[in-house]
Amino acid sequence: MTADNAHCLVCKRTSDEIPLISFRYQGSDLFICPQHLPILIHDPTKLAEVLPGADSFEPADHED
Numbered sequence: 001m002t003a004d005n006a007h008c009l010v011c012k013r014t015s016d017e018i019p020l021i022s023f024r025y026q027g028s029d030l031f032i033c034p035q036h037l038p039i040l041i042h043d044p045t046k047l048a049e050v051l052p053g054a055d056s057f058e059p060a061d062h063e064d
């Protein structure tokens with residue numbers, strides 16, 4: 001994936017439309033917009049369809 005076709009992995013918007021935050025996962029450079037970043041942080045299971053394995057992310061230090 002190049003910067004030219006970078007898009008939020010959830011809503012598919014590009015950096016022409018919204019700021020994108022890049023991150024690496026399983027060796028790939030991926031992008032997510034500020035609107036969807038909190039989902040990646042707090043509720044990654046919702047991203048399992050677009051981010052393989054996200055349903056098994058677990059906090060390193062879980063507190064209820």
Ligand SMILES: [Zn+2]
Pocket residue numbers: 008009010011012013032033034035036
């Ligand atoms: Zn998005």
